Amino acid sequence: MTAENQGRGADALMAAITGEPLSGEARADAAFMAEHDSAAADLALLREQLGIIGHALAEPPPPVPEPTPVRRPARARRPIFTVALGSLAVAAAGSVLVGMGWLLTQAGGGADSDAGASSADQAATAQASAGTDFGSPHYLACSRLVAEGRATSVERLPGTESLRVTLQLTRYYKPDKGEPELTFDVDQNLVPGLRKGDPVLIGIPQGAREPDFWAVGEGDIAPERAWLTASLPEARELGC
Template identity: 45%
Template sequence: MAAEYDGVDALMAAITGEPLPDAARSDVEFMTGHRAALADVALLREQLSVLGDALAAPPAGVQSPAGAPSRPFAPRPVRLARRGRPLRLALGSLAAVVALSAVVGLARLVALGGGADDAASKGSAAAADGATAQDGSPPSDPEREVACSRLVVEGTVSEVGPLGGPRTRVELTVTRYYRPEGGPSRVTVLLDGRAEPQPRRGQHVLIRVPRDGDGPTLWAVGEGRVAANRAWITKALPGSRHTGCPSGGPG
């Protein structure tokens, strides 16, 4: 069978759907090859569709998004009508399978793993800020938490003492006081040596030191975690001024 006619490839024309020149349509041998290529491509597309359904189906024990049962992957044997240039056709088919698998795989992740993606993105944001899971979550009694605080400030780490001991001396240049309402431009605290991330100069932080403590129980680092803690602290400030802190209160 004629594979080409005046620079037009029968197989590529069948794959891309490009129109054939009028002269090529009058070539019986070329058109026979083109029709065979069309049949091959149609069969391959059918097989790829079945493969796509199989890839998009949820794994065993997981219900599909619509609640419908997954379609089993049972491809029929592919018998190509066109025998010429098998390697070129095989390579083209492989590229199509890879492309389809990528698209379907992404769709499956979006459909089935939305919740996991949300959790992962939140976890990544926290990791980027170097914060723990509790850093942005308000306590059960925010007003009592603030009322029972000796020091709640936001600022920048200006000096860090020796690392490696049980506690590290950290000096902050204060940019905002929450409790008390004001104070010196610099404060020094003793941070637990196991705190993460480790303190370093230039970090934007928000800390909370309990009334009876000498070290921060809140160590929020990075713009995202600082903003999250600032939100619940500022909201709790007015009520905290009228909230008592009994002995054994939040520490």
């Protein structure tokens, strides 16, 4: 990145942060406006997470939700989410720190080979420390689909302990968009208490056809949503 482009990126970032009106010259600069619009979109996402913190701290701690989020037996749940209120604040604060770091990197980062090698080293370190837990940057980078929706149909398959669940998907994390409706056959033990109309969050790794993660109910989805949002900027920079 040239010094001119670095300066443009920094100016666009500061304009997005301060919200100052843009001059006619700035609006006529297509490259500047692209940088500004991208920074403004990411800042809006960060402000959403700050709103989550404020709402969580303003309300009394909610009761422990039932049913608990379900993972396949081989996948251990992250201890950080066993305390919903504290973890929500941590995840949202992490969103601010990670997101601001990503914005500053976009505005001032170079493209020479040494910088590329440094970024690769940092990504490898992050993957090693985060592991493959649902919601981590590495999980997102290696996932085929991560999305929220609502159960529009829950039917027991005759003679089995499985349910046929149809989901109307309303929010995609990975990829950015996809089919509005999907149907899965799932062991009822993985989604205890799931009923028609319940909100659901699912994750499907690359190469898999069925979700390896289900969260049912807003109480269980909210902390996972905060973690996912915080991980998205870093996940975009990772390979699988």
